[in-house]
Amino acid sequence: MTSIITLTASDGSQVRFVDERKASGGLKDVFFSPDKDYVVAFYRDKMDGVGRERLNLITGTYRERIFNQEGGDYLKRLLVWPTATVEHDGRIGVVVPFFDQDFFFKYGSRNDDQLLNIRKREKEGKWFASAKNRSKFLDPRELGDGMTQLKTCLMIARAVRRLHSAGLAHSDLSYKNVLLDPSSGRACLIDLDGLVVPGKFPPDVAGTPDFFAPEVVATAKLDRHDPKRFLPSRLTDQHALAVLIYMNLLFRHPLKGDKIHDMNDTQRDEDLAMGERALFIEHPADASNRVKLANVPAAELPWKDTAKLPYTITGPYLSDVILRAFIDGLHQPAARPTADEWETALVKTVDLLQPCQNPDCAQKWFVFDNSTKPRCPYCGTPFRGKLPILNFYSSHKEGNFRPDNHRLMVYSGQSLFPWHVNRRVFPNERLTAAQTRRVGYFVLHNGEWYFVNETLPGLRDVRNKRNIPPGDKTKLEDGAQLLFSEENGGRLCVVQMVDG
Amino acid sequence: MRRLPVYLLIDTSGSMTGEPIEAVKVGLQTMVSALRSDPYALETAFLSVITFSDRAAQTVPLTELVQFQIPDLRACGMTALGGALALLADCIERDVRKTTAEAKGDWKPVCFLLTDGQATDDLNRGIEALRRVKVGTLVACAAGPAAKPDELRKITEAVVTLDTADSNTLKAFFQWVSASVSVSSQKLDLTKKEVGGLDELPPPPPEVNVAL
Numbered sequence: 001m002t003s004i005i006t007l008t009a010s011d012g013s014q015v016r017f018v019d020e021r022k023a024s025g026g027l028k029d030v031f032f033s034p035d036k037d038y039v040v041a042f043y044r045d046k047m048d049g050v051g052r053e054r055l056n057l058i059t060g061t062y063r064e065r066i067f068n069q070e071g072g073d074y075l076k077r078l079l080v081w082p083t084a085t086v087e088h089d090g091r092i093g094v095v096v097p098f099f100d101q102d103f104f105f106k107y108g109s110r111n112d113d114q115l116l117n118i119r120k121r122e123k124e125g126k127w128f129a130s131a132k133n134r135s136k137f138l139d140p141r142e143l144g145d146g147m148t149q150l151k152t153c154l155m156i157a158r159a160v161r162r163l164h165s166a167g168l169a170h171s172d173l174s175y176k177n178v179l180l181d182p183s184s185g186r187a188c189l190i191d192l193d194g195l196v197v198p199g200k201f202p203p204d205v206a207g208t209p210d211f212f213a214p215e216v217v218a219t220a221k222l223d224r225h226d227p228k229r230f231l232p233s234r235l236t237d238q239h240a241l242a243v244l245i246y247m248n249l250l251f252r253h254p255l256k257g258d259k260i261h262d263m264n265d266t267q268r269d270e271d272l273a274m275g276e277r278a279l280f281i282e283h284p285a286d287a288s289n290r291v292k293l294a295n296v297p298a299a300e301l302p303w304k305d306t307a308k309l310p311y312t313i314t315g316p317y318l319s320d321v322i323l324r325a326f327i328d329g330l331h332q333p334a335a336r337p338t339a340d341e342w343e344t345a346l347v348k349t350v351d352l353l354q355p356c357q358n359p360d361c362a363q364k365w366f367v368f369d370n371s372t373k374p375r376c377p378y379c380g381t382p383f384r385g386k387l388p389i390l391n392f393y394s395s396h397k398e399g400n401f402r403p404d405n406h407r408l409m410v411y412s413g414q415s416l417f418p419w420h421v422n423r424r425v426f427p428n429e430r431l432t433a434a435q436t437r438r439v440g441y442f443v444l445h446n447g448e449w450y451f452v453n454e455t456l457p458g459l460r461d462v463r464n465k466r467n468i469p470p471g472d473k474t475k476l477e478d479g480a481q482l483l484f485s486e487e488n489g490g491r492l493c494v495v496q497m498v499d500g
Numbered sequence: 501m502r503r504l505p506v507y508l509l510i511d512t513s514g515s516m517t518g519e520p521i522e523a524v525k526v527g528l529q530t531m532v533s534a535l536r537s538d539p540y541a542l543e544t545a546f547l548s549v550i551t552f553s554d555r556a557a558q559t560v561p562l563t564e565l566v567q568f569q570i571p572d573l574r575a576c577g578m579t580a581l582g583g584a585l586a587l588l589a590d591c592i593e594r595d596v597r598k599t600t601a602e603a604k605g606d607w608k609p610v611c612f613l614l615t616d617g618q619a620t621d622d623l624n625r626g627i628e629a630l631r632r633v634k635v636g637t638l639v640a641c642a643a644g645p646a647a648k649p650d651e652l653r654k655i656t657e658a659v660v661t662l663d664t665a666d667s668n669t670l671k672a673f674f675q676w677v678s679a680s681v682s683v684s685s686q687k688l689d690l691t692k693k694e695v696g697g698l699d700e701l702p703p704p705p706p707e708v709n710v711a712l
Contacts, residue, residue: 115566118537126539132501133539137566175539263599266502266607295603297501 071429144182146365151185161339174208217275242325257289527674585626608636
């Protein structure tokens with residue numbers, strides 16, 4: 001019978017754990033609390049004063065700064081943050097909340113999990129980012145669809161943005177430290193006890209292959225204290241974030257193409273391909289690192305086919321950020337898009353999603369390609385029918401509306417939210433409860449599209465000079481102008497109609 | 501996609517009869533199921549088994565993890581360790597893809613050798629053959645009191661010893677092998693060097709002693 005150990009934690013709380021090692025990672029041994037609501041992870045190595053100070057700050061000041069603000073409860077879903085430190089038998093440990101049930105496989109692998117027996121295991125990001133694991137091994141119910149995959153990426157970007165805006169760097173964003181649940185569109189960052197505070201606490205890990213920034217790889221052989229050596233930082237996090245998002249949208253690595261750098265030495269070839277000579281596999285002007293289809297196993301198709309599924313299927317906002325991450329910023333860290341820019345592009349891309357009309361399409365959703373003949377890039381099914389697109393403008397001074405470079409695709413059941421109504425509302429953890437409720441919805445009725453106003457007090461059809469009070473509806477026609485709000489930042493939309 | 505070839509060289513000489521050979525089979529089974537729950541290994545690892553007694557044979561060709569079937573191992577005869585190494589060299593030469601102008605080659609293979617005795621054939625012939633091919637890691641395991649760690653050290657620097665060749669010890673050994681393959685498949689492209697000696701593998705379980 002294993003015993004239960006009771007300790008008093010740094011914050012004065014009582015911490016209990018079952019004295020049976022449940023898992024061990026690179027640096028720590030993990031024990032569960034009796035009710036499995038938290039874990040206690042003990043460092044195997046002795047910790048110096050600096051390490052302890054860092055842990056105290058992470059479990060104390062930094063944690064409070066992030067979670068004791070508006071949006072703190074929301075962020076607990078994104079950041080699995082250590083809450084306290086403990087000491088036992090001369091070893092230091094951290095108390096960390098248990099991962100949410102969403103992050104353990106419910107179905108696991110194919111064949112009722114007979115194939116791999118992974119049910120109830122953690123959903124480590126690697127499972128989902130690999131085209132082969134997806135097509136051959138995972139139960140399709142674990143994979144999510146085009147909508148939930150995009151939301152998963154949004155959660156990753158949001159979590160990283162929050163860390164960065166607090167002046168922290170994760171320093172090892174990678175498969176192991178980002179749990180994903182594509183089936184529900186969730187993600188969370190774990191292992192936050194190794195956070196880097198620029199200028200204060202240096203990184204204690206170099207990072208993870210696949211996610212190393214090129215400058216880190218290229219200078220990895222230099223001494224740790226060599227000023228030319230690049231160590232993990234916010235800028236290398238930005239590279240890792242870009243790789244994570246690209247891989248979870250397109251299920252291939254953005255730099256792993258077929259360009260050969262060294263015929264005889266595999267390792268040197270890999271070092272150059274990921275470091276000094278890193279080159280985006282979809283570089284528009286340099287095709288030398290394209291994936292050669294002849295070398296791609298069937299299990300990795302169609303994702304490895306960059307001609308069939310180019311990065312541009314992610315839509316204009318993400319395409320722009322992808323190019324900046326893997327062309328402009330690949331070798332110039334300062335030019336890399338920030339987590340905030342990824343978050344904004346992802347939020348706007350959610351509004352560009354259109355349901356695929358093929359009921360058997362595995363992706364179910366695709367990003368509108370701005371064409372008059374839209375079709376799903378995954379299954380090739382063309383869109384049939386009338387498709388309204390709302391183009392947003394917002395007022396900068398009275399009566400003057402300028403384009404916001406933001407569109408909303410309409411489908412039956414699509415909702416309009418406060419962040420569509422006013423430019424100054426942005427959907428993130430700081431939304432109030434009222435701001436998360438829809439204000440109206442779209443519906444197709446007898447072959448015509450309508451917007452049904454539920455709660456907007458000032459909705460107005462500008463062309464017909466007609467107010468549309470809550471409870472009323474308005475028909476969507478090509479060229480229609482709807483003013484959602486007269487408040488500062490209030491938006492107007494111009495309707496375009498595609499007839500497919 | 502580069503593959504990670506993993507070769508397991510297993511002694512099936514007469515002295516392995518009974519508990520040891522049964523423990524090897526169970527160990528292989530445990531190892532394969534552990535690797536099958538590892539998304540990194542699933543993507544890259546390919547396994548092959550070479551057995552040796554009177555002579556060496558590639559019992560399982562280089563096979564994708566998910567298709568790998570545990571071979572039916574039988575113990576009898578002598579210990580053709582030299583022959584096994586020569587065969588390993590031939591297999592690597594034949595199976596491991598080299599980089600061409602068109603396609604990336606495989607990673608250097610990771611090899612594990614398990615024996616409970618000493619070579620009864622020309623060991624040097626095998627060692628010579630092995631020098632001609634590229635090997636990433638080669639860990640040799642001397643299982644039980646009759647094994648000769650000194651002889652194995654002529655083959656590789658990475659030698660571990662097991663005090664006994666019973667089921668518990670061998671189980672721990674195979675768990676360690678699977679952890680090593682997991683680590684190798686994740687850290688392949690670590691920038692310093694490919695997985696080399698024992699330094700980069702996970703710490704051996706308490707039942708395995710690193711022979712220094």
